[in-house]
Amino acid sequence: GDSVTQMEGPVTLSEEAFLTINCTYTATGYPSLFWYVQYPGEGLQLLLKATKADDKGSNKGFEATYRKETTSFHLEKGSVQVSDSAVYFCALTSSNDYKLSFGAGTTVTVRA
């Protein structure tokens, strides 16, 4: 079945540091890939998405590229801020299914 594996946290960084969260997937067909972010006490928000190979999703300084050859969708940000402290979830949905398969989530803490 479909599955997503993302790097375990927690990740602690200083402001302006570079952030990478690795995400790899297993899926049949041609999945769509997503990164969701959950700020403390809130629901999940869609951060970015990519629907086909080589697409790059971007939002709020975050980027992720859909790499079919490596089945990966790594999240990156060049300079993090304290406000980026949150839990980040990688997810996919297959072309023939409605459901989102989520990774376990990675907790990121950015210190001033």
Place this chain on the structure above:
Amino acid sequence: DAGVIQSPRHEVTEMGQEVTLRCKPISGHNSLFWYRQTMMRGLELLIYFNNNVPIDDSGMPEDRFSAKMPNASFSTLKIQPSEPRDSAVYFCASSYIGRGNEQFFGPGTRLTVL
């Protein structure tokens, strides 16, 4: 756009009591999802509906849990009787299948069963 609306935001109840969680999806969306989030198990899909019809309820933990979607703008998740192990944050999400498939989440209901 109001987003997905959930109520109540917090619920504290005693073991054995009935609990009803409510969700109003985004207008025009045709699919609705109920999730449960705990520290131990992470984010779990409980059930999802398409066009008000339950499509997959394999994630519903047991018969104490039931969900309904009587119309396109309202859904409930009911736990009867509730148990302490049901304590979690319950999220509702909606999407438009066929247009990106991304899900939009509500703020969640934090349930505590004493």
